[in-house]
Amino acid sequence: MEVETNPKEVGLCPDRLERVDAWMRRYVETGRLAGLSVAVMRGGKTAFFRAHGQADLARSRPFTADTILRIYSMTKPLTSLAVLMLYEEGRFQLDDPVSRFLPEFTEMLVMTGGNRARLETEPALRAITIRDLLTHTSGLTYGFMEATLVDALYRRDEIDFQTSNLPLGELVARLARQPLLAQPGTEWNYSVATDVLGHLVAVVSGQDFGEFMRARILRPLRMHDTDFFVPQEKRDRFAANYAFDREGRLRLYDDSVGSRFLTPPPLASGGGGLVSTAGDYLRFCRMILNLGELDGVRLLGRKTVELMLTNHLPGDLAAMGQPRFAESSYAGIGFGLGVSVMLDPARAQIVGTPGEVSWGGVASTSFWIDPDEDMAVVLMTQLVPSSALPLRRELRVLTYAALES
Template sequence: MSTESLRPASISPDRAGMSGQALQRIDDHLKTRYLDSGRFPGAQLVVYRRGGVAHSSVHGFADLERKAPVKSDTIFRIYSMTKPITSVAFMMLVEEGKVALDDPVHKYIPEWAGLGVYQAGLAPLFLTRPTSRPMQVVDLLRHTSGLTYGFQNRTNVDAAYRTQKIGEIEKAGTMATMIADLAKIPLEFSPGDAWNYSVATDVVGYLVEKISGQPFAQFLQQRIFDPLGMVDTGFHVPADKAHRFAACYAADGKGGMVLQDDPTTSSFLSPPSFISGGGGLCSTAADYLTFCRTLLNGGALGDVRLLSPKTLALMTSNHLPGGRDLTEMSKSLFSEATYAGVGFGLGFSVTMDPAKTLIPGTAGEYAWGGAASTAFWIDPREDLIAIFMTQLLPSSAYPIRRELRTMIYSALIDSNV
């Protein structure tokens, strides 16, 4: 089957059980609140339901400095929207019997066998205590490993991450040097005791490479991107596609923005030494929709199957110990999810109780976002996918994700629930 046949058709909002007027209201909201006001440079929104694209729109500029508009094939830095792809890659190896979720991580990373939990001290003189149990592979996928991110700015442990530049995509190192550096820094907590957004998915990418025997980027290319025809997704933007690469901006705290990464000089224009499974990919809305459709369809698209429906059901279940939500488990000062009524699966946040979120939604929908304010969610019960692309750091600058959820669910006039 050609990859051309995997592309979705466009359908009318009525056929998708949605209000065209309500969908247009979303575009108007984006334009007036975020683009005309100078909060966002540009944006792209795709809403897929019942087998087709019910709404697709582009707005504003991909590159303000050069007045290049956002187009349907604009390439964006998706940052942490890399995580679900890495998690799917890992679960493909689980399905092949090459690794188990309850395997101790030190089985694959022996130098981590003695990792302790932080008690006191500053790098490199840490006082630690033993973990209550060994870190398991599942802890990496659900962010209960005790690892952290340097940008959390919360403890002496994340300060050590900043000193070593652990998890930074621009780091002049490799996944292997990151693993070696992490062996010298204690955990924030004993595995399974809490949830903390972290470099854990970068470690998952390292495990994919080690267990498969293939370079991680090559595994993704051969096992996911090529079969699905995701031709614009990768860890760098090739020269022949550089003209489609968006600029990235940072909120200035005054309702405006400043250029953060120029697309003509960006580090993403050349292959990186650090292949970040946690945040290194660039992609298009079309490519990411292909990935999401594969998940919505139970792990397959056309004659390409990545995972079985049962594996995907496992991934999109809440895996937080005791069935708790993020309000009960999280130590993070920052993540790409709101907390109330939301749990975490194997690579995605998972809505458990829509009433607690105070946002329209469905129990069982799963989602994640990226640092530059990109976002997606998949609602199996409503046969719905939403993908939003823009390039503004940080993702917490504006409540755009909450607004999009409210407005897209408000556009449903024929609900499956």
């Protein structure tokens, strides 16, 4: 990906964008990040793209424009796009029970208390809908939360869409046998819901989910380096993933050699299975800003994109129970169909625009799209967890500060 325009031509201050470059260099020079890239697009043109540091410290591979990274939960908006494409084909309505297509989710139970020896449950008051899955209000959870009895059941039964050796349908069936954490529609809980949506796409389309994504989204958008694994010929561009040790120094979390992302997985995880590049993901952002179309290829209609970017919660995340984890803050932030939605920058205590959408991945990758400003930003790096550094909030301030008109 190359810079396509002088920042001033799209209303961005070049001097202020250089603050982003200095910020990037500081993180690398102080050893808090191995490497990172930042891309800023406005008016459909890339006005800033820089990469600094190393993609692989042990092998001295530089972090470049085409470095391939684990984007984890930045997979979710693309899976949600797949669901909405089928919605536009008239295959289902958003308020349809998912059990219409996945009967294993019929007559779900909801945890009410108890302990590991004896869990207390009650029947779900209503069915889980497709919209519930898109908005993380289904009552599902993640096993890695380690906060509730339901989380513990997920870990006991090895319900992990990232590492499982089971086919997608079998793992979803195992998931459906677990109780829900909350009544459908009542709480916002980050969850494996988007992995269930991947299976829904496969069942409704009659096509393997991974191949649906390649054929219907990734190839049409020319996201050529985005897939559920890194092929042999691209392995020298694959980054290592890092975490901090107890002394705050970078340690290897997942090597670029021997990683599970180097071979086709038993299942394609719609919740976190993709690898990608900054340039590829910026093409997805550009398609959203263009209201469903890019370079003559239309994936969604304008009204469906508008629906996707609208808050579907009765309030913000903070009003929907007690979120235990999210790739977002809670106050002032709502949730659309697969993306968070800025409702109130003052409540969120961060500069931004009502209606701006975003999400991130556990390895500190992030993106946001601001339709009002006709702007998108993509941050790529590899550091787990995403809460280790305030990268997203800092970069948000730096990029918005560069707006001149």
